[in-house]
Amino acid sequence: MTAPVAFPVVTISDDLALATACARWRTCPAIALDTEFERVRTFWPKLALIQLCDGEYVALIDPLTISNWTPFAELLRDPNVVKVMHAAGEDLEAFLGGCGEVPAPLFDTQTALALIGKGVSLGYGAAVQLYFGITLAKDMARTDWLMRPLSDDQLRYAVADVTYLLPIWQDCAQALQQRQLADWHREDSEFAARRLQQQEPAEFLYRKLKAAFVLRGQQLAVARELCAWRETEARNHNIPRGHLLKDESLLLVAQKMPRNWPALSVLETLHPRALRVHGQAILNAVERGLNCPQAQWPAPVRRLLDVPNGKAAQDAMVAAVAAFASTRGIPAELVFSRRVLENLLLAIVDGQPYPPPMWQGWRRAAVQSALASELTSFGIALPDWW
Incomplete structure (x- = not known):
């Protein structure tokens, strides 16, 4: 040309x-x-x-x-x-x-x-x-x-x-x-x-934390509140999320669940200015999580290795996608990457009430039947949104 x-x-x-x-x-x-x-x-x-x-x-x-x-x-x-x-x-x-x-x-x-x-x-x-x-x-x-x-x-x-x-x-x-x-x-x-x-529902943002799998019970309720506060504050005031509370700091606060200034400041995860400006909002989010009834605590966030036969199921999904992509002469990763398929599998086994963003349109229509067959063969029940 x-x-x-x-x-x-x-x-x-x-x-x-x-x-x-x-x-x-x-x-x-x-x-x-x-x-x-x-x-x-x-x-x-x-x-x-x-x-x-x-x-x-x-x-x-x-x-x-x-x-x-x-x-x-x-x-x-x-x-x-x-x-x-x-x-x-x-x-x-x-x-x-x-x-x-x-x-x-x-x-x-x-x-x-x-x-x-x-x-x-x-x-x-x-x-x-x-x-x-x-x-x-x-x-x-x-x-x-x-x-x-x-x-x-x-x-x-x-x-x-x-x-x-x-x-x-x-x-x-x-x-x-x-x-x-x-x-x-x-x-x-x-x-x-x-x-x-379209913003992802704030109550599910905690699932994006890289090490969310280390949290349990009430800690997850606190993390959910902290993530929701951080996202709203970042968007409304045009501030990077990390300038409010870095992921590793958020995880530590969720694990320790400090209820007062001395308990929060001793964690030494926040810059003094951030602690001064946002400390009370962080404590308020922690308190909301602590007041959450046990019946409403989020379920633990699982990794693929925590799912019985998870790796084998993912491999089968990858193969099914590759087979479809081959028939259309397009790259398999353009349909669904291995990472996206992992997220799809985890959303299913964790009972996530909504599908991952990519599970729609031509991609879903193209491989829905083949993936359903593979997943059910591993005893994995499909959700209502499937």
């Missing part, structure tokens, strides 16, 4: 220029999007730059000087304009936090490339190399994008991030249609946006 010519580059740094440009972009069939952001001291990524290519020029939008995002938000949700992005995950969060909107309809070229057999989790630079034989510079990825003025190297890096997306999109879209996979890709793109906007 021939590489696109160098596009003219414009900078948009005021509300009027952005509104005018958005009116033009809403007449385009597709636009390429990318962002640069910082996420060191905030829960949400902080937008530092938005790059957009419409096939005629590249626009660099400066979020630090824009106050009215309404025209851009309307563009992001315009159903007639496809938003082409690569590995859109955190960029979607940046758009939601910065502009209040998630791009839709979305076409993620990384997901498309995996479906058409060009590589799972292929980075943007690797995709450009694959299509055009061009090696992109990587040295600007970790620079400070909130500084002004941006350097020439940063600007070149930012422009390159959207220069090649539209021709890759066109090739991927055609290949997906030929392989009859366009509906699956569309579903995945819609799921990415929907999942971002």
